[in-house]
Amino acid sequence: MSSKSDREHFEEYRAQTLAKHTIIEKYIYAYFNILKGQGGDNLVYIDGFAGRGTYDGPNGPVSGSPLRALEKIASHPGLAKKVTTIFIEKDKKLYDQLVRSLKDFHSKHPEIREPQWGNGEFSEVMTQQLDSLEKADARIAPAFVFVDPCGVDGVDFNVIARVLKSQAKAEVFLFFNIEGVRRILGLKDKMGPTLAKLLGSEARAKELLARVEACSSPDEREQAIMMFYEDLLRTQTPAKYVVSFRVEKEDRRVTSHYLIHAAQHPLGFAIMKDVMWGVGKTAEGKGGLALEQASSVPMKMLFTPEWESIRQSILAELKSGMKRVSYFAVELVQRSDNRLCSKAYKAALLELEKEGKIVVINKNGVGVASKRPMKNGVMTLADEYYLKLP
Ligand SMILES: C[S@@+](CC[C@H](N)C(=O)[O-])C[C@H]1O[C@@H](n2cnc3c(N)ncnc32)[C@H](O)[C@@H]1O
Incomplete structure (x- = not known):
């Protein structure tokens, strides 16, 4: 069973959630249209931390990422015919709500491929899928995989690397909870297994701790964490094109999380940066790779060019x-x-x-x-x- 905060997440639709959803829907529409044009007859959208399908909004339910993605796919006949969607959710109560939303959507849009769903942990479900594909000497179709946990738990670097290695057109879009990472690093020799899983090994978790301890300011520590993770993706997976979008807390000039896109092709990388830039809001007022919600002067971060x-x-x-x-x-x-x-x-x-x-x-x-x-x-x-x- 998931924590209470996983369920509470859906009780408020925040500006940062809207930004995340807007990036996803704009990007997958462009991405799947390009792949479709390149002769891809079978494309896959995987939402690995799918949630319940909707959020509580001030005027009624607001679509979550599963329905947003389906709406985009249904809006184009070429995509409706070619994109298979797969939704994974661990919490049984949220999962049951999700399945109801997906069935309801499909009944109103019979033109799309029937959505698939599973109740379980992202890493376990993906490992089973990849194992059975490997056994059958088959590989996954070009896939966009959305990894959207509330915290740090449940994200396994080795599974992400395996997905990317399994198909040259696979891409991952990840919610990277830097606040959670900072908190775990603060526990030093009592860090536990979560960070090791996020980074792919205990040795990497220790190496990151050493790098962070050598930094002298919070900004330096943040950049060290992000450089480390981006470099891991670039060097330990085939995703050479990595871009991160910084999301600041609503009430403080502190980063809440990053949205990281890892792609193997420069075109996807260029499109994602355009999409992120259009959604971004910085104190400079020019758009950018950040959603600065509290800053009145821009933060000088490596990830948000001035x-x-x-x-x-x-x-x-x-x-x-x-x-x-x-x-x-x-x-x-x-x-x-x-x-x-x-x-x-x-x-x-x-x-x-x-x-x-x-x-x-x-x-x-x-x-x-x-x-x-x-x-x-x-x-x-x-x-x-x-x-x-x-
Ligand atoms: C941030 S919410 C997802 C929101 C959803 N992607 C959206 O934008 O509408 C995270 C969800 O992941 C679920 N979850 C947590 N750990 C999980 C895991 N290991 N595997 C699959 N789902 C998990 C939680 O129950 C929660 O519903």
Whole structure:
């Protein structure tokens, strides 16, 4: 049986839950449409910590991640036919509610594949599935796997690594409870098995503890934890493209958790950064890889690039000569070490153009492109234009 807080989680629909749901639904719609276009006839969405299906909202029930995902899948005939959905929930009471919601949704949307569900622990259910696929010499279809625990418990690095290794198009989207990780690290030699499971071994848990103990400030400790976990994903799984979205507490300038996306393909990585950037809210007011709920000045974190540094990086790149917009908006954003996205680059480029710090050149490379199409009263900037310093 789950803890009381697992059930209480559904009694309030918070801004951070809405942000998480918005990221998921926007991303899976784009991701599955790309895979479908690449000839994928069988795609899989797995919600490993599915919850009860709905939240209590001020004006009645609000859809949780299972229904949000199904709504997106049902909204496109191509996805409705091709995406299999699987929902896992450990708590029997929440599971029973979930099954009712899923059955109800399917009865109203018979065009989607019938959702599948299981009452159990994510790691155990996934291990059984992967074992039986392996026995049959088969492998999982391209899958988007959502790992959304309330705390740290129940997340097994080795299962996540196995999912990613099992299929080159598998991706994982994970709720990383850094507050819980910090609390466990504070227990030092009494850490117990939870952190070892999250990181994949006891030796890694000890190594992280040593790194954190060598830090001298809370911000440094936070960055050490995130670097460690992101590096584990990049080096111990085939997911070379990892991006983290920081969610601040509602009432304090302290990080509550991160949402981490681990992908094996640069396109998914670039799309996810755009989606996260659009959902993000920072004290700078420019969007970003963070939901800053309490800060009135931005936190200087490695994971949330500052606006001025984006502008400076563009000007530095243009010092070596004229470049296409696509160099920033397509090429750089697909590099695994680049935390910026196309949306951010384009907004910064337009801002620099307005200030006269860069010039936009026609698609044929000759003459200033001063008459470009407008969208919502704003000049657009297609990938094919060129850019140079004045
Ligand atoms: C944050 S809630 C999930 C919310 C849901 N993904 C949503 O956005 O609507 C976490 C859920 O995971 C369940 N849970 C906790 N440990 C689990 C485990 N090891 N395996 C599967 N479910 C688990 C809890 O009972 C709870 O319902």
